[in-house]
Structures are given as C-alpha cells and as structure tokens.
Amino acid sequence: MRKRGGSEVFRITGARQGLAEDVRGRQRRYVISMSVRTVSVIATAVLWNVERHVAIVTLALGVLLPYIAVVIANAGRETAPSLPSTFVPAPVRPALGADGSAPESGAERP
Template structure:
C-alpha cells in the first residue's frame, strides 16, 4: 500500500469547540431556567401545598450544583479511529528469531 492509497476517515472526529461551548451553555441555561421555575413554584405553593413547596425548594438549592457539573463536563472523547497502517494478510508476523522474541530474522547455520 503506497502513501497515495491511504484513506482517512473523519466520521469519528470531535465536534468543533464552538459547538461544544454552545451545547454546554444551552444545558446550563436550561438547568437555570428549571431552577427559576422551582423557586417560583416554592413561592406560589408555600401556603397551598407546603410539601410540594419544600420539594421545589430543595430542587432549587441542588440544581445549581448539578448544572455546573453538567456544564463543565469535559468534551467527549473521540472514538478510536481505524489505523491507516495495513499489514498484508499473507505476511507472517514474527516476534523475533524463530518467533520467540527479539527483533531480527532467524539465521540457519
């Protein structure tokens, strides 16, 4: 296989940095919007349904922590790309002299 025969695949490439930042910002805004709804729900339901108001308040307190964890999660790892190095199937692989280790070819005396 010559240099001109190599094929490179980009299907496993990462998303661009700007797309990654945009998706993180979107997740954070959604989480903070949900927190705002929880705070408003706690205020509105405080005298009506105290148990639900407590649940909403707990959600409002815990959501920022999880929102930051989710937003700061690292970029996804690129999946392993296939190697462009190909060994022809008819070539035997040898570990060394006589196939027992080392790096040279075996010599017969």
C-alpha cells in the first residue's frame, strides 16, 4: 500500500495497545502482586512460631512486594518506540529500457 506524496506506510500491528487496555493490564498486575503479598503476610503469621526462618523470608517478601508492585504497575506507556518494527517499504518499480520496454533479466541487449 502506498499513499500519495511518498509517505511511509506502517502496519497496524505495529501500533501500541489502547490506553484502556494498558491500564487494565497494569491494574491486573498490581492486584496479583498484592494478592501474593497478602498470602505472604498470612504465611508469616502462621509460620512465626513453627518455622521462624521461613516466616522471616515471607515477612521480607511482604515488606518489599508493595514497592516492587508499584514500580511494575507504573512501568508502562513511557517508552514509546520511534518507529514500529513492522515497517513496510514502498514497492520498487523496475525502470524502463531506452526503447520503452522492460529490461530482460540476465541478458544484455545488443
């Protein structure tokens, strides 16, 4: 496909996803991270008197995960690519010969 004026043509698959879809995905990642944090805090309370080393690890996970979840959820649309990788080059038309006919491939004209 070629537009008049010689502008570049891009496939639609190279376009970024919509804003609503992007926000929905970030919310989903955040909810999953906070669910893991909730499970780790509950595991800390349950394991504190049973297995102290595992409880300390789950406590550290419960403390660090909110920061990590916010950073992951906020990482999104800031890095916009300059050009999509699905660039479609303009078609090249063969040049006409001196007599107006298309040149033959592989053979020279006398």
